[in-house]
Amino acid sequence: MALQRPKGTSDHLPDGSPKLSLDTQARAFQRVTDVARGVLERSGAQFIATPIFEEPELVRRGVGETSDIVTKEMFTVYYFGEHGGFILRPEGTASVMRAYLQNGLKQLPSPLKLWTQGPMFRAENVQKxxxxxFHQLDYEVIGGDDPLIDAEAVAVMMSVVEALGLRQVTLKLGSVGDPADRERYNAYLREQFGRRRADLSPESLLRLDRNPMRILDSKSAEDQAVVRELAVRPMLDFLGEQAQAHFASVRRYLDAWGVSYQLDPGLVRGLDYYRRSAWELHHAGVGAKSALGGGGRYDGLAEQLGGPATPGIGWALGIERLLIAMTAEGLELPLSPGPHVYLAALDGALVGQVAELGLQLRSVVRAEFAYRALKPAVALRDAGRRGAVYAALIGPEEAGRGVVALKHLSSGVQRNIGLDELRDVLGGPDFVNPDFVNPDADDRTTHPQPSTNQEQA
RNA sequence: GUGGGUUUAGCUCAGUUGGUUAGAGCGCCGCUCUGUGGCAGCGGAGGCCGGGGGUUCAAGUCCCCUAAUCCACCCCA
Incomplete structure (x- = not known):
């Protein structure tokens, strides 16, 4: 076995590769980003790109010192020398905020909508x-705290998912309140669960210290029983006045727009920087962890990074997860187009000339040529397998008359085309277009095939 | 970090209670095919049987270790 790619990475492959699935198909990634770009730019977001490695401090202060990401999932990269290493970014928001602060983007009209896309790195164990x-699409709005921005962010995220054709999605919406609210809630939870330590699962005993809110969505039956018996009140009950008003306003907008969501009073998010609005988008098809993406408000992040207080909100979608979800819904990409014309010389002496013709035709259409002389049968078979629309055969006879034998593969219609009109013919409508099939065409130059059609659907 | 499944040709897989030079289908390349394709027939290339160690006269097959992969826990996209 030759060398293999590192664990937990994937190659994005060309169409036709064996073992190809949507989430490893290069063109599918392209497609998702293109669709997202359309939606996001129509929403007013501008593209921003940041390095994939950053100072460790950015991630520690952004994502949170005690989060799983920081404590056990960071990739560190070193270069020759004494430097203490960089972090491969585990998410995009901290970097975008860092770039916003560092590059004075504050002077752009505010609030500023940005989007980015690219690889993220977390050293976790691998599963579906x-x-x-992995790769994320990110949308961030920096410099505004109006609830309308929250509602718009959610709506934009839903538009992206919709534009991709996904239907079986569930939006879970909640609010994690302001930091003071969360402190009060955590204190409440510690007090409640503290009285039932004996009945909690071992994992939840750990959660009790680190993040008691996690106990609420534990899968263990014993924990669920405790939660039920204690009739634990949800985070939403603990929202302060302002957070409460903000959340109510966000919901009013979404309700008015007909954006359907499931209220999740106990929604927990894993990154420390979230405030107030928080949401997750789920899909049944992606496996045990069904989140396609999530988002939320992060008004405290800029200050944590050492900048001036700057409100912000954003979301991220996992591209691989979107593709898995698309697979689960049976969504497929249309066939990738083959060359428009495949040129083949029938005689060794003509190979160079034919290649030159191909190079010239590329100003009009996708043109490929054979690298050696082929027999007509082989040339046609090759052209067909490559998915070409036309095959152009040039032998001594054609070369002598200054024409090419141009065959429309799916219909079998063939005509001799003069070199001077070839560009126009290839750039124009297909032979199969009735306007184009010459009614006076000589029978000797057309060879309709017994239709053994295939691919062309 | 933990648990279970899997690993033989480019792909999908056979391979008997351990027994000579490890097979098939598909794909790839070529020929049949002196200027008209997708079919068919024939031929060819392509395997440290994931890696390492052990048991044995003999290991793809049994044992141990290890890696990768898939799924799940944890956590997240």
Whole structure:
């Protein structure tokens, strides 16, 4: 076995590769980003790109010192020398905020909508929909705290998912309140669960210290029983006045727009920087962890990074997870187009000339040529397998008359075309277009095939 | 970090209670095919049987270790 790619990474492959699935198909990634770009730019977001490695401090202060990401999932990269290493970014928001602060983007009209896309890195163990290098689409709005921005962000995220054709999605919406609210809630939870330590699962005993809110969505039956018996009140009950008003306003907008969501009073998010609005988008098809993406408000992040207080909100979608979800819904990409014309010389002496013709035709259409002389049968078979629309055969006879034998593969219609009109013919409508099939065409130059059609659907 | 499944040709897989030079289908390349394709027939290339160690006269097959992969826990996209 030759060398293999590192664990938890994937190659994005060309169409036709064996073992190809949507989430490893290069063109599918392209497609998702293109669709997203359309939606996001129509929403007013501008593209921003940041390095994939950053100072460790950015991630520690952004994502949170005690989060799983920082404590056990960071990739560190070193270069020759004494430097203490960089972090491969585990998510995009901290970097975008860092770039906003560092580059004075504050002077752009505010609030500023940005989007980015690219690889993220987390050194986790691998399972369905979870890779060590995965790809995210990010949308961030910096410089505004109006609830309308929250509602718009959610709506934009839903538009992206919709534009991809996904239908079976569930939006879970909640609010994690302001920091003071969360402190009060955590204190409440510690007090409640503290009285039932004996009945909690071992994992939840750990959660009790680190993040008691996690106990609420534990899968263990014993924990669920405790939660039920204690009739634990949800985070939403603990929202302060302002957070409460903000959340109510966000919901009013979404309700008015007909954006359907499931209220999740106990929604927990894993990154420390979230405030107030928080949401997750789920899909049944992606496996045990069904989140396609999530988002929320992060008004405290800029200050944590050492900048002036700057409100912000954003979301991220996992591209691989979107593709898995698309697979689960049976969505497929249309066939990738083959060359428009495949040229083949029938005689060794003509190979160079034919290649030159191909190079010239590329100003009009996708043109490929054979690298050696082929027999007509082989040339046609080759052209067909490559998915070409036309095959152009040039032998001594054609070369002598200054024409090419141009065959429309799916219809079998063939004509001799003069070199001077070839560009126009290839750039124009297909032979199969009735306007184009010459009614006076000589029978001797057309060879309709017994229709053994295939691919062309 | 933990648990279970898997690993033989480019792909999908056979391979008997351990027994000579490890097979098939598909794909790839070529020929049949002196200027008209997708079919068919024939031929060819392509395997440290994931890696390492052990048991044995003999290991793809049994044992141990290890890696990768898939799924799940944890956590997240």
């Amino acid at each position: 929909g979870r890779l060590r290098q």
